[in-house]
Amino acid sequence: LFYRISHGDQNMxxxxxxxxVTLILFMLKCQNISxxxxxxxxxxxxxxxxxGKNGMIKFYxxxxxxxxxxxxxxxxxxxxxxxxxxxIADVNCGDQESLCEEExxxxxxxxxxxIGGKSELYQGGRGYDDLKQFLHEKLIEKCNxxxxxxxxxxxxxEYITKWTSATKHFEDVKxxxxxxxxxxxxxxxxxxxxx
Numbered sequence: 329l330f331y332r333i334s335h336g337d338q339n340m341x342x343x344x345x346x347x348x349v350t351l352i353l354f355m356l357k358c359q360n361i362s363x364x365x366x367x368x369x370x371x372x373x374x375x376x377x378x379x380g381k382n383g384m385i386k387f388y389x390x391x392x393x394x395x396x397x398x399x400x401x402x403x404x405x406x407x408x409x410x411x412x413x414x415x416i417a418d419v420n421c422g423d424q425e426s427l428c429e430e431e432x433x434x435x436x437x438x439x440x441x442x443i444g445g446k447s448e449l450y451q452g453g454r455g456y457d458d459l460k461q462f463l464h465e466k467l468i469e470k471c472n473x474x475x476x477x478x479x480x481x482x483x484x485x486e487y488i489t490k491w492t493s494a495t496k497h498f499e500d501v502k503x504x505x506x507x508x509x510x511x512x513x514x515x516x517x518x519x520x521x522x523x
Contacts, residue, residue, distance in 0.1 A: 364418075365402060365416060366417045367418050368424070370424060373385075373419065376417060381413055381415050382413060382442060382443050382467040382469065383414055383415030383442050384415075384442070384450065384467065385416075385439070385441075386418050386419070387418075387419045387428055387431065388437045391422075392436040394437060398454050401456035401459065402418070405456060409463055410481070411479075412479060413469035437454075441467060443467065
C-alpha cells in the first residue's frame, strides 16, 4: 500500500485524501460530542436526582425537531452553569422508554426541574436566557459560608479564603465591606448578583 502511494498511484492518493478528510471530520464530531450534556440512563438518573443537588433534566427524542433546535442552548447552559449545587442532564426517551414512562413524559422536549429530589414540570421559556434566569432564581443554591465546598463556585471559594485568612487586617476587611455595601443598589451582572 505505501509503495503504491509513494510511487504516484492516483487512485491511492485519492484514497489517502478521503481518509484524512474523514479523519478530520471524525475528530471534529468527537469534539462536539464531548461538549454535550450528561446523558442519563435509569441507574444514573436515580443517582443524580437523589444526589441532594437541584437541577433540570430534558427528556427528548432524537427525531424531534423542537429538541434538535433546543440542543445548542441546553448544551451551552450545562457547560456554563457549573455550580456545585446544580445538575443539568438529558434523557433520550428513544433509549430509555421505561424511565420516560415512569416520569410521565408524553411530549418532547419535556423539561423537569428537581428540588430536593422532587420533580416539577418546567413551564418557562426554552431559550438560553430564560433557562439561565430560572436556574439562578429557583435552583442554584446561593453561596453559603457554612457549606462552601457544596454551594460556592471556585471563584467564590477563593474570595472567601482570601478574606477569612488570619493575615487580613481589620482595616482591609472594613474597606472591602464598605466597597460591597456601596455596590448593593447598583446594577451588576447576573453571576455577581447571586452571591
